[in-house]
Amino acid sequence: MMPIAMILGILLYRYVGVLGFITPYLIAVMLFFTYCNINVKDIRISSLHLWLVFIQVVGSISIYMILSPINAIVAQGIMICVLAPTATSAPVITGMLGGNIESLTAYSLLCNLMVILVSPIFFAAIGEVDSSSFIDSVWVIFQKVSLLLFLPFIFAILLQKLSPRIHREVRRMKSISFYLWSLALVIISGKTVQFIVDQKSPDYKVEISIALSAFIVCVGQFLVGRRLGRIYDNTVAGGQGLGQKNTILAIWMAQTYLNPISSLGPGAYVLWQNLVNSYQVWRKRKELN
Template sequence: MVDYLNHVILQQFKNWMLPIAMIVGGVFYPFVSSLSFLTPYLIFLMLLVPYCKLSFDDMRITRLHVILLGIQILGSLALFGIIALFDPLLAQGTFICVMAPTATSAAVITGMLGGNIAMLATYTLLSNLTVATLSPLVFSLIGSQTALPFFESFGIVCRQMIPLLILPFVIAVLLKRFAPRIHRQLRERQQISFYLWAVALTIVMGNTVAFLMKQDASNYVNEIWMALLALAVCCAQFLAGRRIGRRYRNKIAGAQGLGQKNTILAIWMAQTYLTPIASVGPAAYVIWQNLINSYQLWAKRHREQVLPKKEPVKTPIGLPGTPVIHPQR
């Protein structure tokens, strides 16, 4: 009985862990934001665990990758052109929420939701490299600040991406080759990523609230509009990625690949290339994408608890009033 109660309490705690993490990060942001230096290490460990399921043979560029990449790049430019007709500042804040590459932690949520980690990992790599390559050209055309030299921009993005995205995969391969016991333990304990993600989410929320609190009070109207547009864009990207991914039997990876953004990198790009206040867009996007992910994880766990595994129904044969079911030949 005690074990059953402990199991129920643990499941309920998991269901509400991410919303609790967001609330704790927002309320205690002065202290939590000081722990931001831990974020890269947490993401590194979060990726190492699901990457233990991958192999080089699993990583292939597909038509779905090309479609999602086209939406990310061309869609962001089209959206900027439309909104800029009304308000260039709002256009910049919304544009960066679409242009931003896929978050390296998206593979963690994809794995937790039962999606294709290999497909998402491949797209994350393509997304980050494409943005690193095109951002100097794009921002020099639409930005309001002097763009950094191409190789300097490329180097900054790569320094953020490679340690977080490539090294965990390399270490997972090395563990499989030289330490199979450790590799097997990590492969069989995928829930570790969930707890690491909760800690990382607390820190990210603390950083987001601290950033918003530092903004000038005169910009509140623009900030609210940017936050609302970020919400609309966030929902649209998750929905579009899910619908497109469903056509290729990768609805979860499609939604996460298009919807979950590297908001830390997006904020840096906005502050570097665009009007600094435009960074409020990706800062608000942090909240929206994590609310969506929290709901999806809660819904998945709720379905697993409510819907028991179906067992074959045994029909008694030969009793009066019961049909006789013959086995298929």
């Protein structure tokens, strides 16, 4: 389904690109369905989670500082691939690989909170936010990001407390997230292509560099996450937590707060992480057989 959604976005970019304004709403609804399937009592923050968050923050800063003297757009595109939180679909892949779903879910909540706190500072410092001062930029971004990532969690908890019956019905409808994700992927793929086509003087060297660097960072994050997870007897959750990213959110952030071309980083990351996940699932099935 992922390749089909991306191909549709590429082919219909002139039509779907204008729908970019609904992307944050799609993300919020997807997160809401994800959070409705979380039991807050099962959430336990571990040392592994803290290490993974530390790697995300320090890693994203380090990569930007290393690459920005070479090319600022490449630096932005790869930085967002590290900073982006865990994908909403990561628990599904974690379960298929025999990993600890509860641990991955706990980390997903923690890294989303980290993004709410850290990303406004990052984007205000290096992004292209229309505001009168750095503090104003931080506040503007914080409001938008926190509403997008935190409100779905609050609504899910309130629904569970106030109307358990409706909450159970919503949990049964979790497959809707997949279709929303597909629609969002069509839109952001189209919008990314539109940015590329509308460039007055495209720099294909920069765009290819972003795509290739995203591959290196993708594989690196999966490997580092698995190595660290193995120390805490949580290999799969560590790998998926650090490597499998919410690329829909990352692309939207890049297109909104950074140079739009930098969204090619998480755009390429979509392909690379799905290749890694496909290989992992194939290898797991081979072991079981």
